[in-house]
Amino acid sequence: MLVDGKLFIGTSRNPDDSLNKPEYLELKFGNRHGLVTGATGTGKTVTLQILAESFSEAGVPVFCADIKGDLSGIAMKGEAKDFLLKRAETIGLSPYEFRASPVIFWDLYGEQGHRVRTTIAEMGPLLLSRLMDASEAQEGVLNIAFKIADQGGLPLLDLKDLQALLNYMGEHASELSSQFGLVSKASVGSLQRGLLILEQQGAENFFGEPALAISDIMRTTTDGRGMISVLAADKLMMNPRLYATFLLWLLSELFEELPEVGDPEKPRLVFFFDEAHLLFDDAPKVLVDRIEQVVRLIRSKGVGVYFVTQNPLDVPETVLAQLGNRVQHALRAYTPREQKAVKTAAETFRPNPAFDCETAITTLGTGEALVSTLEGKGIPSMVERTLVRPPASRLGPITPAERQQLIAVSPVSGVYDKDADRESAYEILTERARKAAEAEAARRAEEEKQERAGGRWTLPGFGDESEEGTKTAKNGTRRSSGYKRESVLEAAMKSAARSVATSVGRALVRGILGSLKR
Template sequence: MKDRIFVGGGGEGYAVPQELLLKYANRHGLIAGATGTGKTVTLQILAEELSAAGVPVFMSDVKGDLSGLAVAGSEGFKLHDAFMERAAKIGFDDYTYDSFPVTFWDLFGKSGHPIRTTVAEMGPLLISRLLELSEAQEGVLNIAFRVADEQGLPLLDLKDLQSLLVWVGQNGKDLSLRYGNVSPSSIGTIQRRLLVLENQGGVNLFGEPALELADMMMVDADGRGRINILASDALMAAPKLYATFLIWLLSELFEELPEVGDPDKPKLVLFFDEAHLLFDGAPKPMIDKIEQVARLIRSKGVGVFFVTQNPGDIPEDILGQLGNRVQHALRAFTARDRKQLLHAAETYRDNPRFDTAQAIREVGVG
């Protein structure tokens, strides 16, 4: 079994193969670059290489162009010669057409297997983020969850939560004496937000049977890791739902997986596309939680790669946890673009052989 995977070509003429040791793949990573510079190709190459090495992969398919991993290409394809020429140029000597074991998932249950979790497993912090609640409204939601926990009430789907909130509202005076103010207006706001979530299709996420994480960490009979693809094109219409699900998945992996120390290869690698959505408008406790999980989940054998246009989209504390970087080209058409490019260059160590900012402008596509 090989101990490294191919990432791309570097050096003079991009002719020197660049590889990642599998034992470092759980050091987390960042794939950054402007639109059209080749991030999707990098995703595909990394997913294929990890799968071939026996590492399961989870990735979100925002644009609907990752499903081809399930079907092998052919020499009759019109770009076959260009592919072979490019592979030879970057030192990808063993490039061949192949299909990979793929499972498609979809929160809406239309383009893949449905993914479900329970309201109780999601928890009040993530649901508050999903519903964009204020601090006072989040407090009321926490009270509702506490009541359910103390009374042994199951919170499986949105109807359970809505019914619980009705009961909390009806008994608000008594609950206020014990837990603090339970405002009817806060209850009403939460119920309205739940209605909006239902209309966006969020009702499909909650219920049973809940997702078994082991289903995403399978290896086929040939020893290849399963590639799990989340259909995310429709999810982009509900970015908070998309971001909240990814954060929940990361948290569940952290809570359920056993410690494995420093394995020879990861147990699972996740690629979160449009990663800025995880952090846009997120309260500090949420960002702190993501940073904590990212820092500690390495010991569970899980690697996380954030995919975004600019490294500045990732909070500094989390960016500091990302030991692997694949930097595609950034463009600098405006003053803001130039500032972001310089900021991206500053996140790399100084290299006397070249100007990092200039190199990021000129790096090749793909």
């Protein structure tokens, strides 16, 4: 729901449960990023749904991941249910109208949406190392591989391209080490095993062409609403590292491709990162630094990033400091870590003297949240205990038939659904290896031809110089003799030499024996 350039989130209430005032997120601060946190079942997904609806209505494209499948209902008109109507009446939402949002479904596996891919080259060595859980030495070899690909004109599009390049590097490790630094065969072998694991996990579906065009997730409809791109992630979550790496790649692509726009009247795109803790789990410092850089600078590209997770401690402090719009659902405080999370969440809000924020976090009901957004000159508003408004679209998942119907009429239907396999590193290296093998065979044939042209000839049974004979020893074991088949002239000369040597030897023996007799 859009009111004078503001997105209606819900209505705050006083400690005595009386209504206080409507709570909004100002559209011009939508690119200042945000955080939606709360325990399972407290209403995070519904909050994500109403924010996506509101941004779409304001003409802002949205990208979000559907972890459990229930966010897909945003594509269908909502249904009048008693608890929804009661909430709308309680917060003073009138009129409460149901409406479907324009949606494009995406899926890395091409099963529940249009295929979404990128190339190995676009992924880059840093994110690929993260995806493969590569060591520092292996990451160094991977950087060398990308350098060789750039210098050698070897397009890296899919997994088989990188596999072919690594095979080449393993075979020429010594020569490459002298030029690029140490290329360890052990590291190359580890990377090849890592690629095999990725292939078994289905990552080959993600790498290839046609690659996703950023413009296709930044579409608007003819009536001015922003398209909501929903990534089917229920199967993708079986490989959480691939999920997190894909979304980080998408953020990086947005950061690199979009021009600077400063602070626009409304965002150019809003990006929701659900299960955000997966992005930071076991991430090396260089990767966390990269995420912080992207989050800090992508705001000036007109992109708002909203992290959705259970615990505010899931997000590093350096990133947390960049998130100006906050929606905090209930947290539990049974363990020391949970108690620390509640304390951290309470301290990030601008205090409200009307209630204790730390206590309120543990007593919030479902669909209720603490809300603080940027206002005025970008200053955080005082935190308010808020009843979140009900969505206009359907709560819960759509049916497979409804999904297929929406995919068929999608504006990108037929664009990404077929694989393209143009000439790349695999084909180029395979062709080079074939030509090298043919050249070597031709060279050997020419050498043999020249030897025969030089006057050497053989008789049947004497063999050929190119073959080594074997002799069988008296004890029955077989050993290499070093014997080579020789020409008739050479054999005759050797025989004469042996005869002369034998005659001389006999004469010497007779002379010595004769002298002894005297």
